[in-house]
Every structure is written in structure tokens, then in C-alpha cells.
Amino acid sequence: MKRRTPHSLIDPALLEEVKAVYRDLAQRPINRGCERRTECCHFKITGETPYLTKGEALVAAKAWKATGRSKLPEKKKGSCPFLEEGSGKCFIYEGRPFGCRTHFCKAAGGPYARREVIDLIRRLEAVDLALKGEGPLALPTAIQRVLS
Ligand code: SF4
Numbered sequence: 588m589k590r591r592t593p594h595s596l597i598d599p600a601l602l603e604e605v606k607a608v609y610r611d612l613a614q615r616p617i618n619r620g621c622e623r624r625t626e627c628c629h630f631k632i633t634g635e636t637p638y639l640t641k642g643e644a645l646v647a648a649k650a651w652k653a654t655g656r657s658k659l660p661e662k663k664k665g666s667c668p669f670l671e672e673g674s675g676k677c678f679i680y681e682g683r684p685f686g687c688r689t690h691f692c693k694a695a696g697g698p699y700a701r702r703e704v705i706d707l708i709r710r711l712e713a714v715d716l717a718l719k720g721e722g723p724l725a726l727p728t729a730i731q732r733v734l735s
Pocket of ligand 1: 628637667668670671678680683684
């Protein structure tokens with residue numbers, strides 16, 4: 588069984604690199620018009636779940652804990668555990684993973700092409716490697732791994 592690194596031993600520079608990737612992504616001149624329909628946050632409806640590297644999962648889990656929560660809620664309708672059902676708000680918006688920042692629905696202009704962001708994906712993969720991650724995992728699994 589793979590041993591997990593205690594959170595206190597995680598190099599903060601690695602999590603800063605994840606945030607730097609998010610900032611660099613925001614600078615890309617790729618136009619999308621998200622209307623926050625939150626369709627993409629309903630994995631059961633779209634049949635697609637974001638996959639997260641370990642660095643992304645740690646950043647998202649930290650944002651989740653900052654809301655005063657620890658465990659993930661069970662979502663019977665198959666939506667993202669970070670989605671507030673009533674308001675459609677993302678509880679971890681500032682810490683949301685790369686997939687949520689690059690995968691847009693058709694109405695918003697569609698997902699980014701991989702070639703447009705491949706350099707950023709490589710940087711996230713490098714962080715994953717440094718953190719001894721298991722490669723990209725489906726969002727609920729990736730988050731459970733770092734919360735447990
Ligand atoms: S993390 Fe936020 S933006 Fe991403 S799928 Fe979940 S609720 Fe939606």
C-alpha cells in the first residue's frame with residue numbers, strides 16, 4: 588500500500604505552483620462566456636467528471652476546509668460535492684480545479700483545446716510527480732484521498 592505524506596510535510600511551493608498555473612491560465616486570451624448554468628457541475632447529467640492531480644486536490648481540499656467543513660457531503664443526484672444545490676454556487680470557486688477552469692459547456696463556447704493549455708497540464712503533472720500522486724483521479728476520489 589502506498590504511504591501518504593502528512594499534509595504538514597507538503598512543500599508549500601508545490602501548492603503555490605498549482606495556484607500559479609491557475610493564474611497563468613486566467614491570462615490566456617481564450618474567450619468563453621460562462622453564464623454559471625452549473626450544468627457542468629452535475630456529473631451524472633453530463634456523464635463527465637473532472638479529473639484532478641494531487642496538487643489540484645490539495646488546493647481544492649484546503650479551500651473546502653476554509654469554509655469550515657471537513658467531510659464531503661453525499662450527493663444522491665450525482666452532482667459535484669462542492670456545489671451548493673440551492674444557489675448553484677461553487678463552495679470552492681477560488682480553489683476549483685483546472686478542469687473546472689477549462690471545461691466549458693457548448694453554450695459557453697465549449698472546452699479549451701488540449702493544445703491551448705498543454706504546457707499548464709505538464710506543470711500540474713510535474714507537481715503531481717513531486718507530491719508522489721497517482722496521476723489524475725476523478726474529483727470525488729481525488730478529494731477523499733487528500734481529506735482522509
Ligand atoms: S469544483 Fe466547483 S466549479 Fe468544479 S464541478 Fe465542483 S462545483 Fe462545479
